[in-house]
Amino acid sequence: MTTANRYRIVIRCPLCxxxxxxxxxxxxxxxxxxxxxxxxxxNEDRLIIEATPE
Structure with a gap:
């Protein structure tokens, strides 16, 4: 995996x-x-997912 195809993923749970x-x-x-x-x-389904390239 090179750094060109890696992402920083932020996952937030709106429930807790x-x-x-x-x-x-x-x-x-x-x-x-x-x-x-x-x-x-x-919680498995209702997640807020944000991705930014590294």
């Missing part, structure tokens, strides 16, 4: 306010792959 900062890459479907599954409060 938790914030996660991860690194990942974008797949062919336009989704970001970080390995993140769910928030500590159990």
């Amino acid at each position: 306010g938790e914030k996660y900062i991860l690194r990942g890459k974008q797949n062919e479907n336009g989704e970001y792959e970080t390995g993140f599954k769910q928030c500590v409060c159990g």
Whole structure:
């Protein structure tokens, strides 16, 4: 993985306010792959995801 295709991903949970900062890459479907599954409060679906290239 080169730095050209890496992204800084910020995931925020609107239910509990938790914030996660991860690194990942974008797949062919336009989704970001970080390995993140769910928030500590159990929220899997309603997440705010922001991505910026590194």
